[in-house]
Amino acid sequence: xxxxxxxRYIPLNSIMHRMDPRAKILAMLGMLTAIxxxxxxxxYGIMAVIIxxxxxxxxxxxxxxxxxxxxxxxxxxxxxxxxxxxxKTGYVVVDIYGFKIYSDAIFQTLYISIRLMLMIMITTILxxxxxxxxxxxxxxxxLAPFKRFKVPAHEIAMMISIALRFIxxxxxxxxxxxxxxxxxxxxxxxxxxxxxILAILSLIVPLFVSSFQRAEDLADAMEARGYVPxxxxxxxxxxxRTWRDNFMLLIVLAIIIAMVALAISL
Amino acid sequence: xxxxxxxxxxxYSPGTPFAYGALNGVDVEITExxxxxxxxxxxxxxxxxxxxxxxxxxPSKGEVEVLDRTIVAGVKPKxxxxxxxxxxxxxxxxxxxxxxxxxxxxxxxxxxNFGVEPQEAELRSLHALNVVGLDESYAxxxxxxxxxxxxxxxxxxxxxxxxxYVLVLDEPTAGLDPQGSKxxxxxxxxxxxxxxxxxxxxxxxxxxxxxxxxxxxVVDKGKVILKSDVRSFFKDESLLxxxxxxxxxxxxxxxxxxxxxxxxxxDIFDIESLAMAIAKEVNGHE
Numbered sequence: 022x023x024x025x026x027x028x029r030y031i032p033l034n035s036i037m038h039r040m041d042p043r044a045k046i047l048a049m050l051g052m053l054t055a056i057x058x059x060x061x062x063x064x065y066g067i068m069a070v071i072i073x074x075x076x077x078x079x080x081x082x083x084x085x086x087x088x089x090x091x092x093x094x095x096x097x098x099x100x101x102x103x104x105x106x107x108x109k110t111g112y113v114v115v116d117i118y119g120f121k122i123y124s125d126a127i128f129q130t131l132y133i134s135i136r137l138m139l140m141i142m143i144t145t146i147l148x149x150x151x152x153x154x155x156x157x158x159x160x161x162x163x164l165a166p167f168k169r170f171k172v173p174a175h176e177i178a179m180m181i182s183i184a185l186r187f188i189x190x191x192x193x194x195x196x197x198x199x200x201x202x203x204x205x206x207x208x209x210x211x212x213x214x215x216x217x218i219l220a221i222l223s224l225i226v227p228l229f230v231s232s233f234q235r236a237e238d239l240a241d242a243m244e245a246r247g248y249v250p251x252x253x254x255x256x257x258x259x260x261x262r263t264w265r266d267n268f269m270l271l272i273v274l275a276i277i278i279a280m281v282a283l284a285i286s287l
Numbered sequence: 288x289x290x291x292x293x294x295x296x297x298x299y300s301p302g303t304p305f306a307y308g309a310l311n312g313v314d315v316e317i318t319e320x321x322x323x324x325x326x327x328x329x330x331x332x333x334x335x336x337x338x339x340x341x342x343x344x345x346p347s348k349g350e351v352e353v354l355d356r357t358i359v360a361g362v363k364p365k366x367x368x369x370x371x372x373x374x375x376x377x378x379x380x381x382x383x384x385x386x387x388x389x390x391x392x393x394x395x396x397x398x399x400n401f402g403v404e405p406q407e408a409e410l411r412s413l414h415a416l417n418v419v420g421l422d423e424s425y426a427x428x429x430x431x432x433x434x435x436x437x438x439x440x441x442x443x444x445x446x447x448x449x450x451x452y453v454l455v456l457d458e459p460t461a462g463l464d465p466q467g468s469k470x471x472x473x474x475x476x477x478x479x480x481x482x483x484x485x486x487x488x489x490x491x492x493x494x495x496x497x498x499x500x501x502x503x504x505v506v507d508k509g510k511v512i513l514k515s516d517v518r519s520f521f522k523d524e525s526l527l528x529x530x531x532x533x534x535x536x537x538x539x540x541x542x543x544x545x546x547x548x549x550x551x552x553x554d555i556f557d558i559e560s561l562a563m564a565i566a567k568e569v570n571g572h573e
Binding site: 031032033194197198200201202203204205206207208216219222223226227230231 | 304338341343368371372375376377378381383384385386396397400401431445446449
């Protein structure tokens, strides 16, 4: 359970780690936009090169990112199957006893998988180089201008930071309960269907019970310390934007413009 | 049938920036049929150590011998069920693992998983419920309605009903009141003395170690640095100082009296014999 790569912060000291979280969030949104511009394989190739160089800049290992993508494989296979059945345009690539697979189905799947992979890489770079708390501070600041439209920026940030805070706790708890039930002879790998259902129940019920208990305790603890969401508060940690952050945002903007230009010219 | 660790090392999250060696070459043999205390500071590797006993964790290096099984690093063991049936492991705060609608159903869950016939399993479960000090009227209640201490009893009954050969408990008295922890420890004594089970208890309470345990294993920084019988362990004053362990009250009092000049024998381990010895010494002076 401790090997989950998706969304995990990796404490390293790199230029990406030192960037301002607000700038990183904006840059990520910009890069996601750029990925969504239909530029074909050339554009995606360029994006891939850029993103991989950012991976090296952040000192992350490439196989860490590949592990982050593993959970997605199932989805891609599913997508491939649907595309093969639904898309009937382009030329015929394979013909198995009258069942035809068309080129567009394959290209579509490839497009979507490359896009998804690039998106996961970009978001993983963000979460791996930014402490969860900095991330929520960034989100809160970026949402601040929307406060006048009654967007509860602080509450949203608080909810996200609490949720992020409890992910490792829940993983630990799951691990613990799994081991405790394994000691009682639960075997998630083997056994009949009915036994498996019971095995999963023996994991989920205690997990729910303790999660609700934790939520209640946390609410009490916050109340005991007089937490009021609307109260004006200062911050211990001040975010600072430097020329590096502006420079990164400029590059992202340039990438978006270049991708739009490429899409139009194609 | 031995329970032995041979040069066992265990590393969490190997090959990642989070890699952490919790055990570094543990070498120890656990005496059968005894109550053994495992002590050591928080984070010294006690919990990691005991999870090797029923192969919840597999050694990164070395080998673990448990009863008729040998688990060697790098070899994936098969048929873990029989091992887990023989070594009952109770985690810290086991009350969080209850999940069934009724207490009986929850206790019976273990034995059924290990393939015990339903009728036999029910008998065993009711017996286990009695052993932990709850009567049969509890059988049909929901485990979630019980108090914390009762929940823990039910969870322990769930392991006892499996009828393991070795019973391993990770801080079973944490968070219980003195009365509750006393009866909990007495329960494990009964399991050892009456049912002949080998019992291993991870604990921080030196009073418990002295009163209830036969042997003691000291874990420090992922290594077993000492194995000794409880009495000679508490007799060795310089050792306790070196390990930074506060001795039990009786031992401490005997020592202070000796320092103050009273002549007392060194092998006094309970309050009655201490009182007797003091009385004898005082009377001898009159």
